[in-house]
Amino acid sequence: MESRKILTAVVVWRRFLVLALFSLILSLCAEDQVSPGEYAPKSGQPGKDVVWVANPSTMVEKLLDMATVTPQDYVIDLGSGDGRNVIAAAKRGARAHGIEYDRDLVELSKRNAAKERVSDKATFEKGDIFESDFSKATVIVLFLTPEMNIRLQPKLLDLKAGTRIVANTFAIGAWNADQTSIDATNCERWCTARLWIVPGKVTGTWKLAEGELKLKQVYQTFTGMLKGANGSAPVAGRMRGEEIFFSSKDTQFTGRVAGDAIEGVARTAGSDRKFRATRIGN
Ligand SMILES: C[S@@+](CC[C@H](N)C(=O)[O-])C[C@H]1O[C@@H](n2cnc3c(N)ncnc32)[C@H](O)[C@@H]1O
Incomplete structure (x- = not known):
C-alpha cells in the first residue's frame, strides 16, 4: 500500500516537471518576449482613435x-x-x-x-x-x-x-x-x-489623332466618349498607378499618364500604332 502511494507521488511529480518544462519552453518561444519591468503593451489597450492590436x-x-x-x-x-x-x-x-x-x-x-x-x-x-x-x-x-x-x-x-x-x-x-x-x-x-x-488622374478632355476624348474617373476606373471624324463612341478603362488601359469600339489603348500627357500604343485588329494624347481641359 505504502509503495503504491510513493509510486503515485513520483508519477504526479514527474508530470508536474514535464508540464513546468513545457511551459518554460513555450514562454521562451513566445513572440513578444519582454524583460521584467520593461513596458509591454496589452492587446486592446486604448489608443487615440483606435485601440492597439498587433498585426499578426x-x-x-x-x-x-x-x-x-x-x-x-x-x-x-x-x-x-x-x-x-x-x-x-x-x-x-x-x-x-x-x-x-x-x-x-x-x-x-x-x-x-x-x-x-x-x-x-x-x-x-x-x-x-x-x-x-x-x-x-x-x-x-x-x-x-x-x-x-x-x-x-x-x-x-x-x-x-x-x-x-x-x-x-x-x-x-x-x-x-x-x-x-x-x-x-x-x-x-x-x-x-x-x-x-494610387491612380493617375485622367478626368478631363484630351486631344489625340483619333479625335477628342472626354473622361470621367471614379477611383481607378473611368468612362467617357471618343469623338472622331466618324462619330462618337463610348470609352471604358482603368488605371494602375500611372498606367492606363481603355478601349473604344474595336481599339485597345495602353499607355502611361504623365501630368497632362498620355503616351502609348493603340491596337486595332492586331495592328499596333503609337498614340499621344494631351489634356486640353478639365
Ligand atoms: C490596430 S493598431 C495597429 C498597430 C500597427 N500598425 C500594427 O499593424 O501592428 C492601431 C494603432 O494606431 C494608433 N493610433 C490610434 N489613433 C491614432 C492617431 N490619431 N494617430 C496616430 N496613431 C494612432 C494606436 O495607438 C495603435 O497603436
Whole structure:
C-alpha cells in the first residue's frame, strides 16, 4: 500500500516537471518576449482613435509582399503600434517610418528597432496621423478602422500615382482594392490583406489623332466618349498607378499618364500604332 502511494507521488511529480518544462519552453518561444519591468503593451489597450492590436506576424510579411517593398521604397505605417511593420520593412532594406500617437509605443518601437539593428532605416515619431504629412511615402501601411480609413481617403488618393497602400482587413470607403488576399492557413484573426495602387488622374478632355476624348474617373476606373471624324463612341478603362488601359469600339489603348500627357500604343485588329494624347481641359 505504502509503495503504491510513493509510486503515485513520483508519477504526479514527474508530470508536474514535464508540464513546468513545457511551459518554460513555450514562454521562451513566445513572440513578444519582454524583460521584467520593461513596458509591454496589452492587446486592446486604448489608443487615440483606435485601440492597439498587433498585426499578426504572417500578415506583416504578407502586406509587405503585396506592396512589393524593395530597398528603393519609403514605407510609412500610420498608427505604427510597437513598430513591427516598420521594422520588417527596414529589414527588407527599405527606409521606413512609423507615426504613432502613444508615446510609450513610440519608445518601445525605437527600442525594438535597435534590438533588430535597423535604427538607421526604421524611424518613429509621436504624432497624430490626421495632422501628419505622409506625402513622401511610396508605400503606406494601415491597420486602423473603416471610419479612420475613410477620413484618410482624400489624402491617400492625393498621393503620387503608383504609391501602394496596403491594409489589414478594412476597406477605404468605396474605393475598391486592386487586390485582396486572405491568409487562411497561418493566421487566426485579422487575416485579410488589401492593396490599392494610387491612380493617375485622367478626368478631363484630351486631344489625340483619333479625335477628342472626354473622361470621367471614379477611383481607378473611368468612362467617357471618343469623338472622331466618324462619330462618337463610348470609352471604358482603368488605371494602375500611372498606367492606363481603355478601349473604344474595336481599339485597345495602353499607355502611361504623365501630368497632362498620355503616351502609348493603340491596337486595332492586331495592328499596333503609337498614340499621344494631351489634356486640353478639365
Ligand atoms: C490596430 S493598431 C495597429 C498597430 C500597427 N500598425 C500594427 O499593424 O501592428 C492601431 C494603432 O494606431 C494608433 N493610433 C490610434 N489613433 C491614432 C492617431 N490619431 N494617430 C496616430 N496613431 C494612432 C494606436 O495607438 C495603435 O497603436
